[in-house]
Amino acid sequence: MILVFIQIALGGLLTxxxxxxxPHAITGFIVLALAIVTLIVAQTSKPPFRPLQGLSIGLVLAIVVQIILGFLTLNTSNLAVAWVHLLVAVGIYGMVVSGTFMSMRLNYHSREQPATGTGPQV
Known part of the structure; x- marks a missing residue:
């Protein structure tokens, strides 16, 4: 999550x-690599956690679109493309924050111990 925030800050400095x-491009590719690792972990987790799996797919796709938009902005200096690039960045940041809390929730629920008492089951 911090790396994505740094990426946004670098984008502002670049602007x-x-x-x-x-540096903005290098950090973007590092973010993509980490998103791919997250995708692999989310898709292979047992038991599967569908919301996190879907979010990880969307995150990788959004970052790929973001990289394409970034290089398109760099090559054309088109202001409209730059604004779309910024809006996608905000969406990516939201997905990362959401994914962080989802994974914390998954971690919390995976540590819960099943009730093994001898009392009545409700």
Whole structure:
């Protein structure tokens, strides 16, 4: 989650010409690599947690679209594409925050112990 926030901050620095596009692009590909790892872990988790599986697929697809939009913005300097790039970034950040809380919820529920008492089952 912190890496995605750093990526957004680098995008802001790039927008106002404080840095070149290279650190922003490198961080974007690192975010994509981590999203792919997250996708693999979510898809192979036992028991499957469908909401997290769907979110991980959407996250990888959104990041791929984001990378395409980023290079398109870089090559064309089209302001409309740049705004779409920003909006997709906000969506990605929301997905990452949501996925973080989903995984925390999954971790919490996976640690719960089943009731093994001798009393009546309700």
């Amino acid at each position: 106002f010409d404080y840095i070149s596009w290279i």
